[in-house]
Amino acid sequence: MTQRHDATPTRPPRGDTQAGKPAAGLPDTGLSRRTFLAWMGVGAVGALTGAVGLVADTYRFRVEPVTVELPGLRAPVRVAWLCDLHYGPFIRGNTVAAWVDAALALSPDLILLGGDMVDHRAPRDVAPLLEQLGRLRAPLGTFAIRGNHEYHWSGDLDRFEADLAGLGVPVLVNQGRMLRDDLHLAAADDRPVRRSQLFQALAEREPGSASLFLSHQPDLLPRVPEAVGFTLMGHTHGGQVRVPGFPPLMPRSRLGLDAGLFRTPAFGYVSRGLGVAHLPVRINCPAELTLATLLPA
Numbered sequence: 001m002t003q004r005h006d007a008t009p010t011r012p013p014r015g016d017t018q019a020g021k022p023a024a025g026l027p028d029t030g031l032s033r034r035t036f037l038a039w040m041g042v043g044a045v046g047a048l049t050g051a052v053g054l055v056a057d058t059y060r061f062r063v064e065p066v067t068v069e070l071p072g073l074r075a076p077v078r079v080a081w082l083c084d085l086h087y088g089p090f091i092r093g094n095t096v097a098a099w100v101d102a103a104l105a106l107s108p109d110l111i112l113l114g115g116d117m118v119d120h121r122a123p124r125d126v127a128p129l130l131e132q133l134g135r136l137r138a139p140l141g142t143f144a145i146r147g148n149h150e151y152h153w154s155g156d157l158d159r160f161e162a163d164l165a166g167l168g169v170p171v172l173v174n175q176g177r178m179l180r181d182d183l184h185l186a187a188a189d190d191r192p193v194r195r196s197q198l199f200q201a202l203a204e205r206e207p208g209s210a211s212l213f214l215s216h217q218p219d220l221l222p223r224v225p226e227a228v229g230f231t232l233m234g235h236t237h238g239g240q241v242r243v244p245g246f247p248p249l250m251p252r253s254r255l256g257l258d259a260g261l262f263r264t265p266a267f268g269y270v271s272r273g274l275g276v277a278h279l280p281v282r283i284n285c286p287a288e289l290t291l292a293t294l295l296p297a
Contacts, residue, residue, distance in 0.1 A: 058281060066261070068295070070212070070294045070296070072183075072209050072211070079108055079110045079232070080290070083235075084274060085117045085129075086149065086277055087119060087126060088123075089121050090275070093128030110139075113143070113169070115235070118150060119275070119277060120153050120154075137168070143177075143187070144171045145214045147234070181206065184204065186202050186212070188216075193220065202225060212228075221255075224266035235273075236272070237250060237282075238259035238273070239251060253270075258270065272288045
């Protein structure tokens with residue numbers, strides 16, 4: 001049945017809801033009040049579901065495989081790189097436990113934590129985080145570096161790092177270790193680093209051995225010495241929120257080193273990280289646990 005619409009619409013009397021007439025205050029769509037409200041409810045549920053989905057994406061992650069050839073290496077090494085955990089208001093112990101489980105399931109030769117283990121708003125008591133990180137074990141060891149959030153956290157950083165070391169996870173600050181006779185691991189601090197400190201971190205490297213370098217900040221990559229074969233980095237979260245046609249919501253690299261492989265000319269990889277900061281949301285930028293397979297060149 002076709003409804004007639006006069007050139008000059010008239011407002012129906014208050015309370016007039018007879019068939020064929022729109023209720024007061026509702027658009028004249030030909031829908032009954034019940035149908036209109038039902039569609040409004042569907043829209044509200046859809047919006048709520050979308051919002052919940054965005055938050056849920058915060059806690060989904062993928063294992064990102066990266067394979068590179070490393071000069072000086074004589075046997076392959078599998079490295080689990082977990083960076084930007086951001087234990088704090090949005091990331092709790094059960095989430096860290098899932099990441100630790102996933103890392104151990106990969107059976108890596110080496111496990112590395114890339115800084116920002118705690119969020120700057122993390123509670124002073126980080127016992128749940130320490131409990132989970134203490135489970136990380138690998139044949140070549142588990143090591144960590146500092147990120148910027150460690151320095152802004154109100155907790156006791158020295159105590160935190162001492163506890164980590166007691167659990168078998170030493171924190172490397174402008175220093176290095178020979179892990180095998182063909183592999184040296186070195187790390188930079190997150191604070192402004194002089195080039196002399198980078199060479200200091202490489203001081204114990206045996207001539208001819210492969211060099212793996214760690215830096216929380218990717219913008220340090222152009223200053224990494226040529227002796228380094230490969231650098232692992234984080235900090236950027238990959239931008240965390242990436243909407244097509246727009247720059248990332250949280251650009252954290254002045255050089256555009258947001259995620260992936262780069263050569264500046266030093267060669268390195270920037271992880272999107274596992275946690276989040278400021279907002280519990282990731283869009284078009286899934287969290288990652290990086291599995292780097294290092295092969296002899």
